[in-house]
Amino acid sequence: MSESNGFAATIASLVVDRPGTVVIVFLILTGAFGAGLQQVSMSGGTGQFTEASPAQESYDEVQAQFGSPFAVETGSTLVIHRDENVLSKASLVRMLDVQEGVSARSGLRVQDTSSPATYIARELDPTADTLTAQHQVIDRATPSEIGGAVETAEQNPEFRELLSEDFNSESARATAAIGVFSHEVPGRDETAVGVTADSAFRETQLELQDIVTTYEGDFTVYGSGIIAEEFGQIIVDSLQIVVPAASLLILGLLFLAFRDLFDFLIGVFALVTALVWTFGLMGWAGIAFSQLLIAIPPLLLGVGIDFGIHVINGYRERATKEGLAAAMRPTMRQLVVAFGIVTGTTVLGFSANLTSQLAPIRDFGVIAALGILVTFLVFGIYLPAIKVLVERLRERLGSQSEETQQTGVKSPIGKDGSVLEPLLTAGIVFGRRAPKLVLVGVLLTGIVAGGYGAGVETSFSDEDFLPPEDIPDYIEYAPEPFGTGTYTVTESTNFLEANFEPSSSDSLTIYYERPMTGDTSLELIDQAGSIPPSAIEQSGVRTESRSIQTVIDTYASQSPEFAILVARNDRDGNGVPDDNLEAIYAALRDSPHEASVERYLSDSNRQTVVYYDVESDATQSEVSAAGTLLENRLRGDATATGTTVIFADIAGLIYESAIISLLAAIGITAVFLVLVYHFLFREWMLGLVNLLPILLTVTLVLATMRAFDMKFNALTATLLAVTIGMGVDYSVHLVHRFIEEYEGTTSVYNALYPTMRGTGGALTGSMLTTAAGVGILGIAITPILQTFGILTALSIIYAYLTSMIILPAALIVWDRFGSMTEQKHPQGDTVVTDGGDREVDEFEWVADGRNHEFKRVAEGENDEFEWVADGRNHEFKRVAEGENDEFGWIGDG
Template sequence: MSRFRLLLDAVDDLIVERPAVVVLAFLVVTGGFAVGLGNVSTEAGTSQFTEDLPAQRAFETVDEKFTPSFGPDTGTTQLIQSNRNVLAKPSLLRMLEAQRRLEERPSLRVVSTRSAASTVASTLDPNATTTDQRIEAVEGATASEIDDAVRTAAGNASFENQLSDDFNPSAARATGTVAVVEHEVPAGVSAQAGADTASPLSSIQQRSRPVVDSVGGDVRVFGSGIVSAEFENVVFDSLILVLPASVGLILLFLIVAYRDPVDLLLGVFALGVTLVWTFGFVGLAGIAFSQILIAVPPLLLAVGIDFGIHSVNRYREERVEGRDVEASMSRASRQLLVAFFIVTGTTVVGFLSNVTSGLAPIREFGAVAAVGITFTFLIFGVLLPATKVLSDRARERRGLPGSSRRPIGLSGSVLGAVPALGMGVARRAPAAFLALVVGLSLVSGAYGLGVDTTFAEEDFLPPEETPAYLEDLPEPFRPSEYTVTRDVNYLDEEFTAAQGETVTVYVEGPMTRDYALESFDRAARDPPDSFVTDGRDAEVRSIRTVIRAHANESDSFRRLVDRNDVDDDGVPDDDLEEVYDALFDSPAGDEARGFLTEDRRAARVVYTTEAGASQGEVTEDAEAVADRYRFEATATGETVVFQEVTDVILASAIRSLALALAATAAFLVLVYYGLEGEPSLGLVNLVPIVVTVTLLAGSMRALDLPFNALTATILSITIGLGTDYSAHVVHRFADEYDGTGDVFGPLEAAVRGTGGALTGSMLTTTTGIGVLVLAVTPILGQFGALTALSVLYSYLTAVLVTPSLVVVREGVRSSGSSSTDRPTLGSLLDRADSR
């Protein structure tokens, strides 16, 4: 560690002797990072989490292989209408007028429109083939004629699927309907392309909104482009809410903590440099700013405030002893740079453990946060002390009033009350208290094993009802108007019969083998509970069902099938190539290509699932059915993909927690061994964090907060952030302790010297991060609440548990020593009682 000491001396000399050079160097680097700010882009939605997953790759392969590659590509937009009766004449006319106005706009590239209103109009007048003609048919009909037309159309399954579940044919009434508008989009853009707000389909859907709104009434636009646009609006709206609120609360606490305008400005300046460096790095590295990364700025602000308070407070401790600026900063920086190094090392380990995740956004979050924490260490460990030296020198030269020299948290202060409580317990019954803590940790950890794991699109969407306190905010802080969650919930609740959840099995192999179609039938027989049944078989759509349907419509094709059905079970199993060729050349060819590739090497099988089945049940059953095929088969579809993400989230949480614990333990043991020759102090530093993790896990279950794409990182982050609090106490104790056996004097100095700063840091951190609950998306609010809770637990365990740990450790070491000069735990407590 001699090289480390030499490096520490060199940095200390720069801060004290050449602060202007330090500040100039940091400003130059800041200018370099500022260039990257213009390159920051945004990314939103759930697609970023599903990249590279096996089920998603299969899903994309299915979409690619079974989407026609010829002719213009198309995308669809939905028009949702809801009122007392969407089948009444005025409602029918409004929907048809919306369709007409969309068709009249060439830029919207409308190919066709389909709606219940169109069906009713065509029933009234079979010769009405255009939207204009259908409007005329409805306008010229009486109410009773319209009701009769609705009853006639009610036998059409397609018509009923466009109406809400409460459709009553006899009364000719329904409270909701969904129309479909098909657009021609540039080649290569599928119906799923709306997931990108820059896509042509997304642009079309955005421009369709004012057109439909001009109709008036109750028709609204819905589509993938609308969803992705709101995803991106949520990112901006959350940032514009969270950052000012975080900065405002932090400023309030800084005013209380610093009690000096110059120190306040220096702290804010350092925070600003931290954000510029981090955001600049994100831009230069080409990392898109996603919803998860919104949590990074409050984290950095909170950690920066922690470092800033400790730095200024430690400096003031030396100043009140009568030392000058240089001597005070030298003593403070030499001690704090080591503490900051320990804190930064463990925090970086906690964040970097997330790079092992199977999900790219979590990996990026871990990497960006780790880099940001490293920047925070450099800025608050070097730049802030250098600017403090410059400012105090300038004050003294000009005879200006000096800054406040009173440290926070001195004996008798409010901020020092909780740390003093920890010392009281350590003096009286440390072993009994630790036994109680261990029991509580075991119970909380065992209870926390039942925490749920989820992944759903709703996690990233804004709430259906924007809270009133957000709607009352002035511009630009007032959130955008969100409709997607309302519309998604409406469709799920009112159109359950029409939606029909499905799961896909992608089958690869030579589909011309005699047993190919027999394999399809065997796989569908006796389906699992989450699959909809049709007799003994699953309700399924595949090349097998296309063959059966066409055989019922074509006598010649039926004879071909019968001729190649060797075992007379209705399934062709001979010369399948000839059967496929005939099918592909028939009117059913287009439908057949949706289930079998031209080269006969892959097939798509679509199963209908029960509405009440859980994501996990559907995935497990789909994988079981896929195993029934005699070919290589993969279960896929949105449900399966999302369940795979859920599984990866849980695995990532466990793996990152284990890695963070192991790496942090190794780091702390090595650091304390190198610095103090006391590796056991590393374990003393770690124990409060383990307690914090178990308490947090139990709290997550008690508060019904699941592991999701963001909260899955919380346990490893807790290890990183929480080590900060116990590290300051343990390192200060090690610095004060002379090894003579008087543990309470140095421990008192450590707790008194750091306790107030820790309390102030905890308050700023919990509020600075806790403001994430104001974010528009639920996932960020949950993360903010959990992070604030983890910081609170870390603080409490640091100031309440650490003193008792130190006392018991010293007692154990003493009892195991052969020297009679070393006191035992009992003698330590007797000495404490005598004081």
């Protein structure tokens, strides 16, 4: 341990002897890192995750070949129109007004636009090719003429897709319609599922939104640009809510813990410095700020307060009127080593997220690990140096409080006689009486909780990153600047899903590559849907699907000539042509349905796409399994894709990330602790003792997630590794303090009591502030942050409780079998050492390694004690006096 003591002594000397130099260096570095804050950019949404999905490549090919009328990723903007009847003449005119006004803006680069109004106008006058002409047609039409045009247009599936599901062709009524605008966006090559905060359509759709608001009627703009804008807005709004709330809560608890204005201000200054360093480094490194990283500030605030409380509390434990250096120097020597171990375990825990295949999770691991390193430097060196400067200034100015003037320092948390003492030492009481039973209980609890928690589910969706449709009142009515903007995406998404047929982005998509002119090509597609998977919507005994066969059926119902062509080439009379498919496709391309053919069949007739409508209550995993089943039924190169399948892939990667990062965190943390405790203290088993509480904590977190139906998502995938990284801190602090105390005593209890009172008291304060700071994410706007905040706060509480309860028992068992005990008390020694000075004293009987309670009944050369356990008297002769009196056992009384 000499090397660590040497390093710690060097740091302690630097802080105590040259605090001014330390502060100046840190101020210069703060200015340098602070300049990086201007370089921080933002990135949000689900699009940043989909690159890792194999199904994404197939989706890209589908988009490139066939496009999608409702896919917000393809350069389209949707304008949702709501009215009592959107097919009334007045409503149709209002929609055309919007279409004309938007198309007239050259900056929006509108290439094409369609709506129910344009289809109806062309039914009334096929020559009405422009919006102006269509507007005139609708203006001149009578309600009955419009009703007739609606009945005719109803045969066109593209017309029906633009109307809500309550559409009634006989009465020509519907309560909602969609207008579609296709844009040309120079330089855009993005086709990934999901939306990122830097979407190419942001400015285009925001301008379109401003235009639409000037028209009469209920119109809502929906598209990737709007979603991207709200993703970015959510990040800003979340920070405006979470960081101030976390800061106020943590600072309030910090003030209660320090009970000193100067110590409080020192802590605040250090917190701000740590945040500036962390996010300045992120800016210089070019890592974009995403929703996942919103969780970083509360985490760093919590860990920083943890370190700060230990420094101040450790100083107060040792402080006397003999001088500041006499208190701070040993405090630093002890805490630098403890902080080093804690920082190592926390960094390794967070860095375990680098094993993830998902880039945002890896970024989270990098920034969190950097933040912990920064926190160690700021709170392990900078804060103590400031504390030394401030205390020396206060001594010169005589500005110490009455308590400080009397005792030399404010009292530490958990001192002897404090109200917390019985709670802090409860673990010793349990461990003293039945340490092995405690450990068996821990093992059984871990097995049960872990087995139950193994059933935690995983999810990934846009909704995780978007605010709820109904914003809570405490957010909606929060005063500026803590309030939020206006969000429309969640409501619009829910409205589209509830009122319109699923678009291709909401369906299961099968991308099929094979020559589609072969005799069995269409029959294979038909047969694949003959026994529908449970997740796919059914029509009778068949699947609800859209494919090139849908176009054939539609045109056959309208054209007798084409129907004859199909029947002539249909061997089994099931409506699916088997022969002469090339001629059938050519006839379709020469028909009014040419555009529909392009949606399902490539120009080369070698690629096709089939869209299967999924049940509204089908889970991602069920839809993905249905896609695999349909792939297997089709001969050739068939690939299941679509938003749901891609998101299911990501959900699988999230679960994989959670498990692998957990195993990595446990493994590397265990190796680190074993090596550290071996080289520093020659007690490698203590490294494993450190892990007992945190392993139980992980199982309790998993059990809690399943009990409250909390799923792994893009952020909680990091939770288990974060739990290891942060939770092991509590056991490290306790075990390190125990070793410091144990080396100077002959009793395990003489080491445990000051450990649990002193360090346990500091941990209580840091647990409350850390859990509160991270738990404040529970009031965040988005579900993903809320869940993470609640679970992380619970994991911190669990880690604290398990450390305080389990470690005393584990250390007692270690003491009985560990090498340090054997070195101190050779075999056969019958020494009994005094373990307390209360009415009923506690003794450690070294001969059997157990603890016995005795009551002193007579004093003299040979003191007499009553053994409380059996009521008999035993005589002992005092053979040595000191902190722990030693007695020779004379015999039973």
